[in-house]
Amino acid sequence: MQRLAASAIGKLVEFGADTGAVVDALAPLARQARHPQTQQYAIRALKKCGAAARLCVADLRDVARNPANRDYVRAAAATVADAIEQASADVEQGVKHRCQRCNVAVSQGEFERSSQAFQRIYCDRCFDEVFLQSSNCLDLRLALTNSAIGSWSTIKGDENGGR
Numbered sequence: 001m002q003r004l005a006a007s008a009i010g011k012l013v014e015f016g017a018d019t020g021a022v023v024d025a026l027a028p029l030a031r032q033a034r035h036p037q038t039q040q041y042a043i044r045a046l047k048k049c050g051a052a053a054r055l056c057v058a059d060l061r062d063v064a065r066n067p068a069n070r071d072y073v074r075a076a077a078a079t080v081a082d083a084i085e086q087a088s089a090d091v092e093q094g095v096k097h098r099c100q101r102c103n104v105a106v107s108q109g110e111f112e113r114s115s116q117a118f119q120r121i122y123c124d125r126c127f128d129e130v131f132l133q134s135s136n137c138l139d140l141r142l143a144l145t146n147s148a149i150g151s152w153s154t155i156k157g158d159e160n161g162g163r
């Protein structure tokens with residue numbers, strides 16, 4: 001029940017719910033929950049809140065460090081803490097998009113060019129590489145598979161999805 005609640009709350013972010021309120025609801029569960037799976041759901045859902053969850057980073061680091069927690073909970077906490085930190089840094093630096101291949105910040109021009117050509121977010125350097133390879137189906141498929149691995153651009157996409 002708690003687990004369902006945690007994932008449902010996470011979903012709310014996608015529908016444009018107030019991320020501050022969502023963070024308030026998730027933070028206690030991310031820190032400690034009756035079931036490790038609930039905790040993992042809450043932690044993962046916090047990632048969707050991006051920079052709004054920056055005050056949770058210290059707690060997530062503690063969760064990741066604590067050997068009493070399940071390995072998958074610790075791993076999720078470490079990954080999400082990194083993700084939230086990067087989202088916060090991006091907000092401070094005004095970075096809106098990141099290359100899904102090499103993770104560098106992508107300018108608006110690069111964003112538009114790669115979105116139009118590939119419906120993906122690439123920096124100019126990766127754009128050229130992917131473009132050269134796109135005549136080869138296998139390489140393009142590889143590039144697209146990479147995009148499925150939770151990349152920063154995807155996270156940013158989730159975060160901005162409710163616009």
Ligand SMILES: [Zn+2]
Binds near residue numbers: 100123
């Ligand atoms: Zn790149």
